[in-house]
Amino acid sequence: MSRLRFDVVQDAFKKKAVAVDIPAEKVSEYFGELVFNRDKMQKYLDEKTFGRLVNCIDNGEALDRKTADLVAAGMKTWALEHGVTHVTHWFQPLTEGTAEKHDSFMEYDGKGGMIESFDGKSLVQQEPDASSFPNGGIRATFEARGYTAWDPTSPVFIQDDTLCIPTVFISYTGEALDYKTPLKKSIKAVTEAALPICKLFNPKVKKVFSYLGWEQEYFLVDEDLFAARPDLMLAGRTLMGHAASKNQQLDDHYFGAIPSRVAAFMRDIEIAGYKLGIPLKTRHNEAAPNQFELAPIYGEANLANDQNQMMMNVMNTIARKHGFVVLFHEKPFEGINGSGKHNNWSLGTDTGTPLLAPGKDANGNLQFITFFVNVLAAVQKHNALLKASVGSATNEHRLGGGEAPPAIVSAFLGKTMTDVLRKLLTVPSDTPIEIVGKKGASVGLVEIPEIFLDNTDRNRTSPFAFTGNRFEFRAVGASANCAGAMTTLNSAVAEQLLDFKQAVDREMASGKAMNIAVMDCLKPIIRDVLDVVCFDGNGYCEKWKIEAERRGLDTETNVPKLFKAFTEKKSVDMFTRLGVFSEVELQARNEVKWGTYSKKVQIEARVVGRMSINHIIPVALEYQTKLLKNIDLMRASFPEEYKDMAATQIGIVREISALVTDVRTKVDAMIGERIKANAIADEYNKALAYYEIGRSLLEIRKSLDQLEEIVDDDRWPLPKYREILFIN
Ligand code: ADP
Ligand code: MG
Numbered sequence: 001m002s003r004l005r006f007d008v009v010q011d012a013f014k015k016k017a018v019a020v021d022i023p024a025e026k027v028s029e030y031f032g033e034l035v036f037n038r039d040k041m042q043k044y045l046d047e048k049t050f051g052r053l054v055n056c057i058d059n060g061e062a063l064d065r066k067t068a069d070l071v072a073a074g075m076k077t078w079a080l081e082h083g084v085t086h087v088t089h090w091f092q093p094l095t096e097g098t099a100e101k102h103d104s105f106m107e108y109d110g111k112g113g114m115i116e117s118f119d120g121k122s123l124v125q126q127e128p129d130a131s132s133f134p135n136g137g138i139r140a141t142f143e144a145r146g147y148t149a150w151d152p153t154s155p156v157f158i159q160d161d162t163l164c165i166p167t168v169f170i171s172y173t174g175e176a177l178d179y180k181t182p183l184k185k186s187i188k189a190v191t192e193a194a195l196p197i198c199k200l201f202n203p204k205v206k207k208v209f210s211y212l213g214w215e216q217e218y219f220l221v222d223e224d225l226f227a228a229r230p231d232l233m234l235a236g237r238t239l240m241g242h243a244a245s246k247n248q249q250l251d252d253h254y255f256g257a258i259p260s261r262v263a264a265f266m267r268d269i270e271i272a273g274y275k276l277g278i279p280l281k282t283r284h285n286e287a288a289p290n291q292f293e294l295a296p297i298y299g300e301a302n303l304a305n306d307q308n309q310m311m312m313n314v315m316n317t318i319a320r321k322h323g324f325v326v327l328f329h330e331k332p333f334e335g336i337n338g339s340g341k342h343n344n345w346s347l348g349t350d351t352g353t354p355l356l357a358p359g360k361d362a363n364g365n366l367q368f369i370t371f372f373v374n375v376l377a378a379v380q381k382h383n384a385l386l387k388a389s390v391g392s393a394t395n396e397h398r399l400g401g402g403e404a405p406p407a408i409v410s411a412f413l414g415k416t417m418t419d420v421l422r423k424l425l426t427v428p429s430d431t432p433i434e435i436v437g438k439k440g441a442s443v444g445l446v447e448i449p450e451i452f453l454d455n456t457d458r459n460r461t462s463p464f465a466f467t468g469n470r471f472e473f474r475a476v477g478a479s480a481n482c483a484g485a486m487t488t489l490n491s492a493v494a495e496q497l498l499d500f501k502q503a504v505d506r507e508m509a510s511g512k513a514m515n516i517a518v519m520d521c522l523k524p525i526i527r528d529v530l531d532v533v534c535f536d537g538n539g540y541c542e543k544w545k546i547e548a549e550r551r552g553l554d555t556e557t558n559v560p561k562l563f564k565a566f567t568e569k570k571s572v573d574m575f576t577r578l579g580v581f582s583e584v585e586l587q588a589r590n591e592v593k594w595g596t597y598s599k600k601v602q603i604e605a606r607v608v609g610r611m612s613i614n615h616i617i618p619v620a621l622e623y624q625t626k627l628l629k630n631i632d633l634m635r636a637s638f639p640e641e642y643k644d645m646a647a648t649q650i651g652i653v654r655e656i657s658a659l660v661t662d663v664r665t666k667v668d669a670m671i672g673e674r675i676k677a678n679a680i681a682d683e684y685n686k687a688l689a690y691y692e693i694g695r696s697l698l699e700i701r702k703s704l705d706q707l708e709e710i711v712d713d714d715r716w717p718l719p720k721y722r723e724i725l726f727i728n
Helices: 002-014 038-044 047-059 065-081 120-124 180-201 223-227 230-235 260-275 301-321 362-381 383-390 414-424 482-509 514-531 542-551 559-567 569-578 583-637 647-678 683-710
Strands: 086-091 106-108 114-116 146-150 157-159 162-171 208-222 280-285 291-296 324-327 341-349 433-436 446-449 464-466 471-473
Touching (some): 002 223, 038 047, 065 120, 065 162, 120 146, 157 301, 180 341, 180 482, 180 569, 208 223, 208 482, 223 230, 223 324, 230 583, 260 280, 260 301, 301 324, 301 482, 341 482, 362 383, 362 414, 362 433, 362 482, 383 482, 383 559, 414 514, 482 514, 482 569, 559 569, 559 583, 559 683, 569 583, 647 683
Parallel strands (some): 433 446
Antiparallel strands (some): 106 114, 146 162, 157 162, 208 291, 208 324, 208 341, 280 291, 341 471, 464 471
């Protein structure tokens, strides 16, 4: 085995970059080639059908069956030109990743031959046997029917030989069984709640959009080394492994030159992404060795999230071509940074006005402050829920793990905006908010320096940071579907905006001018958020935890407990009022989350147990035997002095015995705890039991990693951190 490890490491090191087929055309020429976008609609649909489809996409008008047939026919023609043979509804169940069930276009033509067929009915709705997807008890298995329904706002795309139709996934009784359905509902809620407020400032606004720009962090490991680690294979992360002598302390990876094998991989995924119409913009090395990041230009949130899921699939597939495996796990390696997926979130109007950036004049600035402050209020009110929305068995190792984000949801404003808010509290409500620099001399009492527009303070320790024209929700995990976080954030903001508008209406009804009414309503909120949720200090320091508790922010770190926030009254009230989730859905989803949590820890626990007993203890004992033989020979040759001469060997023999005993005892105890946990019927209590088992794995790991430090390197069966993390 040890020889094998050496060979694998050598081979991995020698691998060269794989050549990439770079299209001859410019990116702008093949961008979106595999997407049935508006250009294709226009080309493949007659004018009337095109008009109806656009009306359906933009205004939510229902499609009649005949139009759906015509749309399907146009899609089929386009797909056949690309060699497509199959079609699938593509959806996002409550597992990780996406689901698809391919059906070929083949049908009998009734004349003894075959024909390619695809009609409106198969485009619009399908009924996959859904009993094997997580549903939290919503559907008993005998009632296995769920259905998928086309989401026309996400364009149809081609993946290999398959036409993929983005769909929602719903139970027969109407409950959402996926991520997309509630995300769409929350987008509707927040954009509709924002609209009347925008109209106060500009009556011409007809529509508000919710935007998402995701930054996907990931690790790459060589596939041969990956295959030599059962923990990476089964749990997606290393469950043991001593830190390498060098890791990220020299800060030499971040923004460093991209290794050639990785650069080829990045080029390849970008080409695939561009063909799928994904506007990829940024690629760079991240802080940890072997860690990288990919980010597109932000877009409408539902589409942007689909694109993130598409990209994750593309990355998984293309990595193998380059001899890599992608790790989306939030904490694949101990002692170095984990991976997040910052969700850059904002709102904007159909008139092109961003709602979270300073405006052109005092009116625009007041609008900005209005949305800015209301977002803060929403984050404050639902800080526990927002944390719950990013909680998972995998992100748990990153939340509060001494890297962004800490396990307390506060908001970072930066000095500029904090000063603006403080100032607003001291001036009359009709004071115009000016941007200094635009008009030369300062005119107003409340000023936003123009430089601020490009100068966004960076505080990497904040889970929710204002970065100039958007908020960056940094607590989202790399493996997560962004919808979990975005649905919660959109809903919290929607609720806040509805309440705020009512308050403003009351003030205006009493005769106040709009700007005064708005500012009078904002002031108490500003006072409150500055005292509670706004925090620009170091989110990692212990003192913050005490201070946060004093401020009434949620400091819970136990993930199964966090999920309870979803069924608390204030969350249920909010979600049901907005029509995003029913109470049944919230309960069912928590059941799914607890179930997934327990299963993930259970898998890790099994892997740790087996690796301890089958991999580590045997090599430790083998090495111990070698030492004992040496001691024996010493005694034979130097009967008088051997105890002194073999003192080191004897010491290591004792150490190995102690560590092996410790590992075995703890593994046995852990297995006992698993048996007890498995007997618990209630998903919540079972998850709590597995939470404790998760802690015990860390204890076992300590001894395993100590063994790695003393056992003969030649015999060690697993590729070590230094071997996995530095070869590209
Ligand atoms: P960072 O410096 O935070 O790492 P990146 O360039 O990696 O920044 O990513 C920033 C992301 O934020 C990109 O996806 C970008 O398109 C997105 N973004 C920029 N402006 C907005 C906005 N107004 N709303 C939402 N997302 C935005
Ligand atoms: Mg970034």
